[in-house]
Amino acid sequence: MLKEGMELIDAHFKDEGISRRDAIKMFGASGAAMLMASGATTEAKASSAVKAKILIVGGGLAGMSTAARFANSLDNPDITVLEPAEHSTSYQPGQTLVGAGVWKNEDTQYNRDDFVPEGVTLIKEKAVEFDPDNNTVKTSGGKTLKYDYLVIAAGLKLDFSKIEGLGITESITSRGDDSAVRKVIGQNGIASIYFANGATDTWTQMQKFIADAKSGKKVKGLFTHPNTPIKCGGAPKKIMYLTDARLREAGARENAELMFLPNGSKMFGVKEYHDAIVNQFEARDMKWNYRHNLVGVDPIKKVATFSRHWKEKGDWDEDLEEYSIVPRSEKVEKEFDFLHITPPMRAAEEIANSPVGSSKGWVPVNKETLQHVKFPNVFALGDIAAVPMGKTGGSARKQYKVVVENVISMMEGKELVSKYAGYTVCPLITSIGTVMLAEFNWTKKPTPSFPLDPTQERWIWWLLKVYALKPMTQYGMLSGRA
C-alpha cells in the first residue's frame, strides 16, 4: 500500500517530465505560500525600537536564522555575524540522501552570502577568544568586537582523530576544508556521511560494496555510533537502512551482513520509537550489537577495533543498599568490507576552553531559556548548546525563536518568558520511499504534529523529507519566519 502510493506519485512526476529536483522547487514555492497563508509562520512580536549591539558567532542554519529574525524584529538592527566558511549554511539532513545516491551534493549546498539578511553585517572571520566579563570577542583577523548581547551558534566539530589508525590529527566541520580526513574516509570501503564530500564518497563506496555482494561475494557492512552526543542521532541508522534498501534493489541482500554497533544500549531514548526500530531491524535482517565504541581502524587490513563494555556486580554498597557495579571493557576486532563511521563530536577548542565553554565543551545554558548559566547576556543554540537531545535542525528551528524573543525581552528590561521545550524531530529514513517521523521532546514521549501513529513508516513522510523539508528550511527558517 505504502509502496503503491509512492510509486504512483513518482510515476506521475515522471510522466509529467518533472525531475525530483523540479518537484522540490515547485514544492518550495507552493509550500512556502501555504506556510505563509496558513499562519504556521510566526512573525516575531511587534517590532521593537530598543537598540543594542548583537554579535552572533556562527553563520550556519541556527546563526543565520537567528540573525534574520532579529533583523525582522528590530527597528534599528545592529547585528553582526562572524562566519569564515563560504558554505556554512547548508542543508545537512540531505547528506544522508547524498550518501545513498538519491541526491547530489549540490542539492544540499547553499552559499552563505545568499542568506545574510538585509541589515546584518557579515565578518568572514572566526571567533578565537571570548572575554565575557568585558563583553568582547577577538577574531582570527585580529579584530576585537564589542557586544551587548552574544549569541553562540558555532556548531560542532567532527573528531576522527579520536579513532586510532586513521592517521587523522585534525578535527573538521561538515563543510569546508576536509583534506585531512578525505584521504582516508571515503577510501577502502570506509565512509562517513557526516561531512559533505564524505557523503558523496559514501555513495561511491556503497556502490562498490553492493557490486561485490552482487558478484556473489559474502560481504560485511558495519555502522558505528560513538560515545559522544552527535548531531542527527538517527543518521547512523538511516544510512544503514538505505544500504539495506540499495542491496535489495540490486537483488544482493542475502550476500551481505549488516551490523549496527552503537556505544549505547538502545536504539532510541523514546520507548515507542525504540520498539518500532527494533521491529524494523528484525524485519530487514539488520543485526545490532550494543555497547561497542569504535576506537581504531586498520584501513588496509579492513579491520575495525571496538571497545566492548559491560557492567559486572561488585561489592555490597552500604550507602546504596545494593551491590555496586563495576564497569568492564575489552577490545574486539571486526572485519569489514564497508564501514560507515559516525565520528566522535565536540565543541571547537577555542569555545570549549574559553570562559563561555564548560568541562564537556558545550556551552552551558538554561535548557529552556537558552541563556548562559554564568553570563546573562550570552545565549547559545544549535549543536554547540549543552541541551539534551537537541542537536538537530528541527531543534534549532524551535530554539532560534526562543533566543530572539528572550534577548529582546532582556533589551526591554522584561523577564525571559520564552521557553524551549526540548522538541526535536528525527525523520528516520527506513527505506527508499519510507520514513518514520519520530518527533519527541524532553518528556521522552512521542509528540506527533500530525494525527497519525508516529511509529509507522509512511511514504508521506518520505515526501516530507525528500521534497518539503529543504524548502521549508530555506524559505521558512532562514528568513527567520518559520
Added chain:
Amino acid sequence: MKKTNTILLSIAALFALSGCNDTPSSPEAKKYTKTSEEVYQQSCVKCHGKNGEGITEKKSPALNDRQAGELELDLFDVKNGGTNQSSGTDHDIMEHNMQKLMAKGYDYDPKAMAEYIEKSFFNKEVPKEEVAEVTPEAVPVVAEPAVEAVTAVTEVTPVVATEEVTPTPEVTPVAE
C-alpha cells in the same frame, strides 16, 4: 500538471495546517514524593558529601563545581541513560545506581535538583574538618579482578540482559 499541483498542494496543506505545535501532546506532570532537598539529604549526601564536594574513596564526583544548567544536563543523562539516541551515557555506574534509587523512592526533577545543589553548595567553602574526614589515607578497596569477574558474570546476567531491552522507565522532567 494539474494533478502535480494537487499533490504538492495537498502535501503542503497537510504540513502547514498541522502547524508546529510546541506543546507536548500529553504533558502529564510528574509528581515527586520527596523534595530535592529531602532526596539529597537522605540519599545523595552519603556519596556526594554534606557540601556536594564528592567523596574520593567512593569515587563519587563533586557536584559543587558546576552551576544548575550544566548540572542539569548531567542529571538528565544519569536519569535517562544518555542524551542521545544510541550514544549511551557518560555516567555508566550512576545510571545503574539511579535506577535502584528511584525504585526506593529517591526520584527527583533534574531541574529542581540542579537548582537545589547550586543554591546550597556552589562556590561555598567546605569547612576544613569535613575535608579531612573525606580524604582518608586508605587506598580504596579494589576487588580482585580475575576471580571477581568470573563469578560475577553468571550472577549479574539478569541485570545486564534486562538493561539491553528495557528502556529507562518514564522520566518526566516537568514540575514547574
